[in-house]
Amino acid sequence: MVSSSDPLIPIKRAAWFLDAKPVPVQELPRYPFAPMMHVNASPVHLRESKVLFRGWGSPLRKWGEWVDKLRPIYGDLWKKSGILDAISVSTYKIKKDYASVLGLAGVWCGETNTFLFPWGEATVTLEDTMVLGGFPVLGEPVRGSLTGELVEIEQKMVKEHRTFNRSTSKKADQSAWMKHYMERQGDELEHTAFLALWLSRFVFPGPPVKTVKQHLLPIAVRLGRGMRIALAPAVLASLYRDMSAIKDYLVADNSQKAEPLVVWAPFNLLQLWVWEHFLTLRPEKQNLIANGEPRAARWHDVGRKLDLSFVGSALESSEFLWHPYMARLENWSRPSFYKDIGVWICGDASKDEELRSFAQCLRAAELVGVDCIEHYLPHRVAMQFGFDQDLPCHVPRSNAMWEAAWETYDVTSKNIAFYVPAPPFKSDITRQYSIWWKQCMPSYSKLVENDTQTQGSLEDIKWQSKVVAEKNMKRIQTLTSIKKRKLQEFYDAMISDHLLSGNNYVSGDDDSVESQNFQLSAAETEKQNICSTKQKEHMGLKPSNDRVGKGTHNPVASQSIKSEICEATISTSLENEYKVMMEDFDQRNGWGSAYDYIVLSPPGMNITSQEAKLKLEQALEKRIMMKAEESELEMQIKVLKEEITAIEARVMDLESVAEVQS
Template identity: 45%
Template sequence: MVEPKGVIFEEREELMVSSTGGNPTLRIAHFLKPSVTSIDGLPSPFLSAEPTISMLKNLPLKVKFKGWQRPHEKWRMWVANLHSKYQSIWKKAGIYEAIMGSKYSISRHEDLVLGLAEKWCPKTNTFIFPWGEATVTLEDMMVLGGYSVLGDSVLSPVVTKEMEEIHENLLEALIKVATYGALIASHHAWLEHFMGSGSKFEHEAFLSCWLSKFVFPNMPYYFIEKQNFPIAIHLARGTRIALAPAVLSSIYTDLGLLKERLVDSTKLDTEKVLNLSAPFQLVQLWAWERFPTFRLTPISITHDEPRPARWHKLKQVSIENVRLAIDSAEENFQWRPYVIAANNNWLFPKFYGDKEQCVSVVDSLDKELESFAQCLRVCELVGLHCIQKYLPHRVAMQFGIDQDLPGHVAGYSKSPVIAWSNYNSSIGDEKLYIPPRLFEPDVTMRYFEWWKQSMYAQKDAVQHFVRRPRNSKRVPRVYSGKMANYNIFVPPSSSPKCHEVDMKDSVKETNLLGTLSEKKLAIDANPLTVSLCQSASHSTADDGAAKNDLQMIPMAKVMKSEGSMDEPEKNLADATVREVGHPTNVAVHVKDNDEENSSYCKTEMPGLELEARISRLERIIAERKAARANKKFENKPAKEEP
């Protein structure tokens, strides 16, 4: 029997387990299509290692979030002036909450956005975290952006003579208001020209400004975009336009561009500037809703206020290590933040019911339920200038649906007409399954094993290396001698900081480092400096396949020095060496006293569980320092009184 086109759900009995592990349970589960039942041939979700956020902070790349617009007082006044007259039309067109949301200001936490971008995979349009896969979805566009997932395409032209006349009037106004000798007018000049003017086209002009400033800002920035005129004209007549897929498509596009430039910037010597036009405040709101670590307590909203009002002017939380906080967020990550009552004034949509629902699709679906169904469908997102693939079956737990192995999705169409036709096609299911809002979804055992195996493979590909900042005036020379007396401890991937280790103090205070016998360096007079850094990241091939290029992983070997080692130190060092994994390479770059580079590469065994032992060794060293200081003080002869 041929399965109907456009089927969303699949129901079957499976062995299910929590995504964090535990005892599996055999039960009936629902999955999003397409899914597969075999790991054979299924690509890993992880990519080869890329630069970490700790490295990216000092890269020659300046990111400007041009689409991250904040409202000024006159814009709020214009919204208030038109609210009573046009609010019914805004609700009919599905833009009421989006317009109300434009009154709120979201403070930018740039490190958080860059940290998320590091985890972005442009091939699947998802974030690949160590503990799971997640993404910004159409549901987020509805709840956070206030945009509709239903309606006509943003590329819909004007179709009547009246609409054409209004379009011509807006173009004439654009020429009149333009202040730069070209067909461009600033948001401010446009507002001053139309606000309170009594113009027949003030409503269309208002919507054109809103679209150009908050929804589809484009180059040149801060100017009215004439391509938004047809959309504004449709919306002013209460026609529903599917803004959600278009906005999400722009976000996916710019996240992919940001990830690409972050990676490329590791190879650049000169500062570069990247301008992003997508409304990235929605990405940060997505993170604030799901990562409690990165935000303060949300503001209590009043009746009818949109969800972004919870974050109005909320200050960012200072996080020293964003990447570590993201990587360790498994236990606190909120898969479904919108099903939790923010306060009594937050009204749940119909698809956040307390009980499980199976609604007939044959009958006409309620608009809210139809919107939820649209969020669950694999499709293509048509934007003003881009088309992006939408793969909700990879992040089913964000919708309260159980997760199985994600099936392959063919490449998307480059034709906006075909892509929109796919997006707007009818639902093939006879019934729409809606999970209870507080249901905690699980993953299949095969998914759990697949993710675990992928994690192990990814750890083996993580790059840990030691390096100093690039000196463009010098060509580093390679030191071929041995470094048998060096004890280099490289922390695991969960600690992506750079540490400056003073070799002089290490030798004198711990007796763990010997002398550089073959280099004959005067350590006491001119201490060496070794920079320890780690790097790791993720991305995938076209269908999510992992690239097979392995990177360097740290060694964790303690060499005996010329000095003696106390028993606790020796036992800890021996334990560190014994419990390492597979062999790999590590590169060590040492800065000589003559400011040149020395390099040494040695095959060693990586330790995947070293962090605790490293902390213990550091504690022992600190205790020994304190003990020696006290002993030195006690042995110091008392000063004679005069």
């Protein structure tokens, strides 16, 4: 394992991975599944986009009153159906930040339904949909049919719906619908009409705009009778579908953008996801959650307008909260699957509804929506569930028929066992994942590159050029600093060991021991020079034409080597660096797994003195210990930074409370 923030820091511990093997292992492809058609959207694409978020539902003027009227009557029924929190969330006003949403759409990948960041993959998961949106992940499919008495109720509601089509507006307008049924006495008809409006405006919005949809009446009837329906996968499927539509629109030619793109998914869920996972994109003020309120209450009627350049910098940063829901939040009731200690769940314990809900979030499957089916791949974002991240395997599609797709999702009748990580658990990545991601993921600077096929304004071109220059300069400086440090350590070790054991080398021609100067044959000297050149090439340096005089240690030459190292221009890419590292990985001894360099004896020389061997081993052991202590110190610093971030967030909450109380 290696640290997700610094792949050069090795970590040795027991790892927990999120497995995804719906097919036999021998049928899986040899290589991990990587997106093949990913193209980032440029700032010009984002600035010129015309996307209309029609599904971003805000509460009607008297919607909160209607919810308060029916909650005392049907609150227990809503809880049984798993929609109590979702109805409460619909009363909150979630303000739009177009820059955040469009910025995320620019790095969306429709092949994997994930965001491709320079530091890894992330996405909106079923857990996010359940915790933030309040939608149930367990239950019957949304496309289920009605039987018996439920059919009669649906037919009655269809007749009611048609009466609005004969009105002056010629449609079931949502405001008129609410006004008409809100005047009733809370009977079953009013309740079903309430649920139909809730579904049409906040769950599955669609054209025509601001109307109650007739095709959603069967779902309203089932929910009205307390049946649990898996709304979360259907909502998430619509979000995935529209994210892909936005991405295709952003990277399309200008000739295909004559009309604005209209999307209908509830993108307020994505806005909540942004604020939970990116600290730098959060509004400055947050609300205090009252007892019994869902987590989304902290984001009610707060917002922050950001520009695309700031959003791009925030998305590039690895300061991403992988699992914000594990942290305790005042007055928020955490679900029971967030344990204080890591535990295996199996047997009777796995029958608990909340625990099975968490297990459902971990399963790679097809998401069956009202009018779409999308692929769900949680094993690609295992760190969002508190697990470690390994190479993601390929999961074949099963979406020809919605019934077959549902079979991949439903765990209701299955005997399951799964592990729940503890909140303090720090997720990491495997070394092979770190290398693979650097190789398959294009440079994040492509997000701000000039698009040669799109002619932007002079201001856009200047802005892009400035950002590209800054990012490239920062990347070069960072890479140069890292490599200079590694090279300096490497050659310092080489020179010090050479001086340490220089009196105990034997020449290749005879058995006499040289005291200060050792003599080499011409062939051996050339061999040493070639090997030295290869070592420098391996470490990213061009070979020098300056050579140390024939086998004689020269302090001036040693100083020259150090000076050459410090002044070398580093141009090798990160991808090549990791590639070389892994090619040598299998050839390294026990030291190679503990630190990033090994000390080689000069070619053609054999250490004969046991004292020299002992000193060399002691020097190596000392460097290993120093490297281990350095890694441990860096981990401690990282933990302290995370604690500081949590404290700062807590201070912000307390300041908000103080302002409210004052």
